[in-house]
Amino acid sequence: MKWTNLIALLLTSMMVAPVQADPEADRLALRDFYQQKFPDIDLAEFQNGVYAIDAKMREQWVEMEDFPPYEIAIDEGEALYNTPFANGKSYADCFGDDPGVKHNYPLFDQARGGVVTLEVAINNCRKENGEEALPWLVGELAEISSYMAYQSRGKSIDIKIESPEAVAAYAEGQQFYYTRRGQLNFDCSGCHQQQVGQNLRAERTSPTLGHATHWPVYRGRWQFVGNIQKRFQECNIQVRAVPFKAQSETYRNLEYFLTYMSNGMELNGPGSRR
Amino acid sequence: MKNLWILGLVLFSVLACDSQQKNTAEANAEKSAVAEVAPVVAEVSKAPDFVSLMQQAEDLYVQTETAKHAWLINLDRLKDARLAAKEGDMDKAVANAEEAIKLSELALKQAESEKSLWQARVPQ
Numbered sequence: 001m002k003w004t005n006l007i008a009l010l011l012t013s014m015m016v017a018p019v020q021a022d023p024e025a026d027r028l029a030l031r032d033f034y035q036q037k038f039p040d041i042d043l044a045e046f047q048n049g050v051y052a053i054d055a056k057m058r059e060q061w062v063e064m065e066d067f068p069p070y071e072i073a074i075d076e077g078e079a080l081y082n083t084p085f086a087n088g089k090s091y092a093d094c095f096g097d098d099p100g101v102k103h104n105y106p107l108f109d110q111a112r113g114g115v116v117t118l119e120v121a122i123n124n125c126r127k128e129n130g131e132e133a134l135p136w137l138v139g140e141l142a143e144i145s146s147y148m149a150y151q152s153r154g155k156s157i158d159i160k161i162e163s164p165e166a167v168a169a170y171a172e173g174q175q176f177y178y179t180r181r182g183q184l185n186f187d188c189s190g191c192h193q194q195q196v197g198q199n200l201r202a203e204r205t206s207p208t209l210g211h212a213t214h215w216p217v218y219r220g221r222w223q224f225v226g227n228i229q230k231r232f233q234e235c236n237i238q239v240r241a242v243p244f245k246a247q248s249e250t251y252r253n254l255e256y257f258l259t260y261m262s263n264g265m266e267l268n269g270p271g272s273r274r
Numbered sequence: 275m276k277n278l279w280i281l282g283l284v285l286f287s288v289l290a291c292d293s294q295q296k297n298t299a300e301a302n303a304e305k306s307a308v309a310e311v312a313p314v315v316a317e318v319s320k321a322p323d324f325v326s327l328m329q330q331a332e333d334l335y336v337q338t339e340t341a342k343h344a345w346l347i348n349l350d351r352l353k354d355a356r357l358a359a360k361e362g363d364m365d366k367a368v369a370n371a372e373e374a375i376k377l378s379e380l381a382l383k384q385a386e387s388e389k390s391l392w393q394a395r396v397p398q
Contacts, residue, residue: 026396026397029396029397029398030397032397033397174396175392176342178392178393178395178396179388179392180384180388180391180392181342181343181384181388182345182346183345183346183347183377185384187388187392187395189395190395193395193397194395237346240345240346240347241343241344241345241346242339242344242345242346242348242349244342250342
């Protein structure tokens, strides 16, 4: 092959670059989608999930909030957060004086080369201070993140996607969200966008917009507080797909995408759901 | 003395007879055990086919996992196939392995088609 042909081939291959994801355009398009679907509902209301679109369920939820079932988790989480590690340091040495930092998570950590969720950050803090990592989905970790979520209430989600690697992680999460999987051949958007607000057996499907505002959640069917990745696993099982490991790269990227979709919305977690 | 010899002979023949009866009973029991095992042994002759079938089913399942499209039902079928083979029910084992293969093929088709189809669901 001549040099000129080789150079031409290289230039052509460089021009055929993969389509770049545009997170902000995606987020605005998603907001438009729900605005058109529910023109009478203020966009800020979507922070309340399904209770934004179902008046009767909202009534029950508001009553439940009088004695919120996640309250104990907040108290336990506060005690754990303020208990010093064996080396004398504490979570405050990792997160600063204000534990209300949930609005910044998940973040893309360039040094680690991946998405760091709040739960990963908590366990990283523990490991860096000589403590053992806590189990991902429920228990003490969910309690600590419940306390941190409570301290973050009222802050607006502020997820940043600033590097090509971060965009790639976002794009993988987005692809996962819209990809049908499992024996029932469902993708996340099938329930939460195309069929949003419809009845799925005794439940009403919640909108994607606002999905990330209220975690961790006390779910009636769980009878405990769990984090969003527990729900991811549950959703995958419901469509008869083999779920992924908690805090796997797949789920961290999914959480990154999903949280970015709610960027700018106020946090109101921890929450309670049926 | 002569009476003692006669008594000894009688005792020996009684014991010998008892021992023979025991041996016969054991032999019969063994025979019935073999009779029970025989179909299993016959079925195990199909084992080489099953082994390769099971290997194919497991390899395909790993491919679905790699593609992030593994289905829960496939785990059940693979487990049922292994269990049936262990219990000697090779027809059931083969049927489950074959079903696992078909399910994996469907999951892989899903993975392939979704590589492009997902984009149509993103709001524009």
